[in-house]
Amino acid sequence: MTNLISQNINVNSTNDAGKQRSFRIDNARFLLACFVVIVHFLVGTGGILKVNGYENPVIETITISLNLFIMQGFVFISGIFSQQNLTSIYIQNTLRHIFYPYFILELLIFVFGGRFAIHSFLLEPAYAYWYLLSLLAWRFILPAAAQFKYALLLSIIAGIAVGLDARAGTYLSLSRTISFFPFFLLGNLYGKKLLTFDFKYAKVLSIILLVMAFLLVYFFYRRLNISPDYLLMKEPYYKFDTYVLKGAAIRLMIYAVSFVLMLSFFNLVPNRKTLISGLGARGMYVYMLHIFINGIMIKMNVYEHPTLLTQILLIPFAILCTVILASKYTEKIFKPIFFPEYVKKLFK
Numbered sequence: 001m002t003n004l005i006s007q008n009i010n011v012n013s014t015n016d017a018g019k020q021r022s023f024r025i026d027n028a029r030f031l032l033a034c035f036v037v038i039v040h041f042l043v044g045t046g047g048i049l050k051v052n053g054y055e056n057p058v059i060e061t062i063t064i065s066l067n068l069f070i071m072q073g074f075v076f077i078s079g080i081f082s083q084q085n086l087t088s089i090y091i092q093n094t095l096r097h098i099f100y101p102y103f104i105l106e107l108l109i110f111v112f113g114g115r116f117a118i119h120s121f122l123l124e125p126a127y128a129y130w131y132l133l134s135l136l137a138w139r140f141i142l143p144a145a146a147q148f149k150y151a152l153l154l155s156i157i158a159g160i161a162v163g164l165d166a167r168a169g170t171y172l173s174l175s176r177t178i179s180f181f182p183f184f185l186l187g188n189l190y191g192k193k194l195l196t197f198d199f200k201y202a203k204v205l206s207i208i209l210l211v212m213a214f215l216l217v218y219f220f221y222r223r224l225n226i227s228p229d230y231l232l233m234k235e236p237y238y239k240f241d242t243y244v245l246k247g248a249a250i251r252l253m254i255y256a257v258s259f260v261l262m263l264s265f266f267n268l269v270p271n272r273k274t275l276i277s278g279l280g281a282r283g284m285y286v287y288m289l290h291i292f293i294n295g296i297m298i299k300m301n302v303y304e305h306p307t308l309l310t311q312i313l314l315i316p317f318a319i320l321c322t323v324i325l326a327s328k329y330t331e332k333i334f335k336p337i338f339f340p341e342y343v344k345k346l347f348k
Contacts, residue, residue, distance in 0.1 A: 030280035079187025206264035
């Protein structure tokens with residue numbers, strides 16, 4: 001039987017207890033979590049992109065390339081294991097395993113991080129925790145959205161259109177909730193078919209596409225004069241001092257590239273049990289806790305005057321942190337904090 005906590009926060013590969021796990025999704029989940037930590041550790045507050053006043057093109061290329069598909073991959077997986085009918089048990093589990101951890105994390109940031117004022121507590125997610133608030137919204141939106149004909153096309157149009165609204169931003173995670181919803185809907189409607197779709201030379205083609213994306217970012221991205229913040233999809237287009245049509249065209253291009261790279265990534269992930277499969281099942285702990293390690297690094301001025309050695313060491317350090325945070329020991333320590341037994345009664 002799969003871990004109940006992970007099931008209901010979409011970090012496991014099964015939807016109901018007793019079903020066979022999907023090792024491809026478990027493996028993918030660990031790799032995606034690892035990529036998220038690498039990106040956050042490399043970027044920090046933004047200072048790591050420059051060394052001695054000069055931009056580091058390799059670091060920039062790594063972060064941009066990974067940002068093209070890592071969160072899209074997480075959202076896609078979440079869509080696969082979400083259901084279109086809102087039963088009472090499903091709603092209870094959603095509140096217990098999504099809203100409650102979000103509340104605890106925001107409370108910790110509020111108390112110890114001094115991050116937000118009272119008026120933005122819970123309403124403007126801190127750091128990477130927008131994903132939990134968006135996931136909460138997606139689960140309740142899905143039953144209605146899935147009923148529409150051409151639902152996926154309409155969600156893409158909505159994702160592009162939200163960038164036109166100057167009011168859409170980080171408040172209630174509105175911009176990202178709408179912008180990333182197409183990947184959630186794609187996973188729910190077609191995810192299982194897409195993950196099993198295969199053809200001759202598919203893996204070779206996937207490698208070629210991923211390598212090409214990395215090379216294109218390295219050699220041509222700066223020439224396009226596109227802000228890396230476009231990939232985060234958390235701000236309206238006007239924030240980037242660009243024309244509305246240009247902003248819409250860039251987001252459409254990001255959708256297309258992200259879709260191709262995301263499926264290429266999944267196609268290369270082993271569909272068998274590996275050393276990282278069990279770690280992937282506990283990937284939510286990586287997502288929730290690595291931000292605090294990142295915060296300690298910032299407090300220690302790791303990003304103030306980064307050296308080449310610092311940048312090189314940050315990648316294996318990020319991988320090590322991912323392994324530790326996804327371990328059984330981390331789950332044993334933090335499960336009573338984020339998923340205590342009394343919450344079952346609270347949301348019953």
